[in-house]
Amino acid sequence: MAISLNHTIVLARDKQVSASFLTTLFDLPDAVPVGPFLAVRLHNDVTLDFADPPVEVLPQHYAFQVTEEEFDAIYGRILERGLEHWADPHNTRPGEINRNNGGRGVYFRDPAGHNLEILTRP
Template structure:
């Protein structure tokens, strides 16, 4: 069986992007392991934020996070307080929260336009 261990998230300001996502999820940014700034998720997977330069342009990616109802509510409150737009669909056509898979979910952009998703039930 294979398990995801880490993935690189390219950012124009890796510190700001790592802090943004860690703040939304109620996590801390890990210790820098050059050239990465990690955000460690509860299942041990790390998102390794890397500084984009001329060789690596930031292309928007999609990252989905399965969270508990309490974590969902806390993240929604943080994003709403910061004025971050919340969308019910991945193409950002409808604002609000969806009810996919019998749970709740929403999408939002990080500072570099990565399409982030929080959901309470997976399909």
């Protein structure tokens, strides 16, 4: 049996705002309502199911592997929006990208405060 991730629930202060942030930044299809969630489908059929929480949102980390072309497009949108971003997960290198493992990577936050990362090499 091959085990793979099907979905995960992402708590957000406003699920519509957070889902739209991701779909717009990553050029993904619009989120689809699934019960109380808004599901964002990634290219590998994993969904991020955004939910309005009944409790305070604690920041999580979500990393997305992208192609070089996707990195250029997403990073361009990060710059266009003036989003704070860092080359490292501890936010000590603001306004930079990293070149770890021969690829490129960058960290930034979504509207709920989650730490997002795009990288071209694992």
